[in-house]
Amino acid sequence: MGFLEKVYERSPLPFQNLMTTVAGYQKNRTRYGQIYWEHRAFLREFDNWPLDRQQAYQMEELKKLLAFAVAHSDFYRELYAGIDVASIQRIEDLQRLPIVDKEALRVNLSRVQTQGEKGAVVEHTGGTTGKSLVVLQRVSDSMRRMATLDHFKARVGFEHRRMKRATFNGKHIVPPGQKSKVFWRYNAACKQMIYSSFFITEDNIPYYLNGLRRFQPDALDGFFTCMTDIAHYLHRKGEKPGFSPKAIFPTSETVSPLGRALLEEVFGCKVYDQYASSEGAPFVTDCAHQTLHMDLSSGVLEHFGENDEVLITSFSTYATPLIRYRIGDSMIFAPEGTTCPCGMQAPVVESIQGRSLDFLYTPQGARVNAGNVANLLKNMPNAVIRAQFRQVKLDEITALLEVDKSLYREEHDRLLRQEFLHKFGPQMRVNIEHLDEIPRETSGKFRMIKNDVQL
Numbered sequence: 001m002g003f004l005e006k007v008y009e010r011s012p013l014p015f016q017n018l019m020t021t022v023a024g025y026q027k028n029r030t031r032y033g034q035i036y037w038e039h040r041a042f043l044r045e046f047d048n049w050p051l052d053r054q055q056a057y058q059m060e061e062l063k064k065l066l067a068f069a070v071a072h073s074d075f076y077r078e079l080y081a082g083i084d085v086a087s088i089q090r091i092e093d094l095q096r097l098p099i100v101d102k103e104a105l106r107v108n109l110s111r112v113q114t115q116g117e118k119g120a121v122v123e124h125t126g127g128t129t130g131k132s133l134v135v136l137q138r139v140s141d142s143m144r145r146m147a148t149l150d151h152f153k154a155r156v157g158f159e160h161r162r163m164k165r166a167t168f169n170g171k172h173i174v175p176p177g178q179k180s181k182v183f184w185r186y187n188a189a190c191k192q193m194i195y196s197s198f199f200i201t202e203d204n205i206p207y208y209l210n211g212l213r214r215f216q217p218d219a220l221d222g223f224f225t226c227m228t229d230i231a232h233y234l235h236r237k238g239e240k241p242g243f244s245p246k247a248i249f250p251t252s253e254t255v256s257p258l259g260r261a262l263l264e265e266v267f268g269c270k271v272y273d274q275y276a277s278s279e280g281a282p283f284v285t286d287c288a289h290q291t292l293h294m295d296l297s298s299g300v301l302e303h304f305g306e307n308d309e310v311l312i313t314s315f316s317t318y319a320t321p322l323i324r325y326r327i328g329d330s331m332i333f334a335p336e337g338t339t340c341p342c343g344m345q346a347p348v349v350e351s352i353q354g355r356s357l358d359f360l361y362t363p364q365g366a367r368v369n370a371g372n373v374a375n376l377l378k379n380m381p382n383a384v385i386r387a388q389f390r391q392v393k394l395d396e397i398t399a400l401l402e403v404d405k406s407l408y409r410e411e412h413d414r415l416l417r418q419e420f421l422h423k424f425g426p427q428m429r430v431n432i433e434h435l436d437e438i439p440r441e442t443s444g445k446f447r448m449i450k451n452d453v454q455l
C-alpha cells in the first residue's frame with residue numbers, strides 16, 4: 001500500500017473527500033486542455049460529415065499511425081518487416097498486416113511502446129481476462145479520448161463537469177473497518193460523487209439511496225450491475241428514486257436488455273451505451289436514438305474469424321500503438337447502408353456482445369452469449385436480486401442466486417431448470433444454490449458469468 005493510501009485510510013472523512021478532489025484535479029490536468037476543447041469542437045463538426053468524408057479522414061489517420069508505429073516502435077518495425085506499409089491505401093489493405101494478440105502485447109510491451117513513462121499517462125487495464133496490462137498514453141491522446149466521451153454525453157444533454165454525476169466503481173474509497181454507512185466520496189474537481197461497488201447489499205441500499213437523494217445527480221455512470229441492483233430494490237419496494245437523472249451511462253460491464261429496461265423505468269430516463277476499453281480501443285457510442293454508431297475518427301474496427309470477434313486499430317494509442325489488436329470483444333455490425341433517424345452517417349453497430357468470456361458453453365461446446373444467459377431468468381424478473389452462472393466443466397453449470405425471499409417461490413427453481421433444459425439440452429447438469437450475497441470480483445465488478453472451461 002502506498003504512502004498516500006495509508007494517509008487516506010487514517011484520515012477523517014472530510015479529509016478523504018479533500019484527497020479525492022485533489023486526485024481529481026491532478027487527473028484533470030491530463031484530460032482537459034487546449035487539445036481537449038479543440039477535439040470537442042472537431043467532433044461536433046465530424047458528426048455531420050457525410051460518410052465518405054468520414055472514411056477519408058479515417059484513412060488519413062490510419063496512414064499516420066502506421067508510419068509512426070514503424071518509425072518509433074521496435075515491435076511493429078520487426079513485425080512488419082518485408083511488408084510495404086506505405087502501400088496500404090484502403091481500409092481493406094489492413095489485412096496484409098499480421099494480427100497482434102494480448103499475449104504478444106504483454107510479452108513485448110516495452111518494445112511496443114514508443115516512449116517511456118515520463119510525460120505519459122499510465123493506464124491500468126482490467127484484469128478480467130486474466131491478463132492485466134499497464135498501457136502508456138500520450139497526454140494529447142488522453143485529452144482526445146476524454147473529449148470523445150464527453151462529446152457522446154453532451155449529444156444527449158449531459159455536460160461533464162458542469163453537471164453532477166454519480167459514479168459507481170471499484171475504487172477503494174471506503175477504508176476497511178469503517179463503521180459509518182457512508183460508502184461514497186466526493187471529487188469536486190468533476191462534480192462527481194463516487195459510490196463504492198463493494199457494499200451494495202440489500203441492507204446497505206437504503207444508505208446509498210439517502211446519499212443519492214442528498215446529492216441529486218444529473219447522471220449516473222459506472223458499473224451497470226450496481227445501478228440495476230439499486231433499481232431492482234426500488235422496483236420491489238415500490239419506491240421512487242427521489243432524484244431525476246437526465247441520462248444513464250453504464251461502463252465496464254455488458255448491458256443486458258432486461259437491466260436496461262428496468263433502469264429506464266425506475267429512473268425515468270434513457271440508458272446510453274458505449275464501447276471504449278481502457279487499453280484505448282476506438283469508440284462505439286449510442287446516439288440520441290440509442291443506436292450504436294462507430295466513431296470513425298477514433299480508429300478502425302474489423303471483423304475477424306467466427307463469433308463476430310473484432311480487431312481494433314486505435315488512433316489514440318501513439319504511446320502504445322494498437323494495430324489489428326485482438327482485444328477479445330465481439331460486436332455485430334449492422335448491414336452496410338443501414339441508416340439511423342438521428343441523421344449521423346457513421347456506421348451502425350447492432351450490438352456489442354461484450355467480453356469474449358461472457359458466455360457459457362452447451363455440453364456440445366456451442367456458445368450461449370450473455371444476453372441469452374440473462375434470459376434464463378426472464379420468468380422471475382423481480383424475484384432475483386442477482387445471479388451468477390459458473391461453468392467449471394463442459395457439462396455442469398452452477399447457478400448462484402441472491403433472491404428476494406418475499407417473492408421467490410420454490411417453483412422458480414423448476415422454471416430455471418426448464419430454461420436451462422431448453423438452452424443447454426438434457427446433458428447439462430445444473431446446480432442451483434441460494435446465497436445471501438454473491439461475492440464481487442476484487443476489481444469491484446460483478447460478473448454474471450464465470451466460465452473456467454477452455455476449449
Ligand SMILES: [Zn+2]
Binds near residue numbers: 288291293340342343
Ligand atoms: Zn443514430
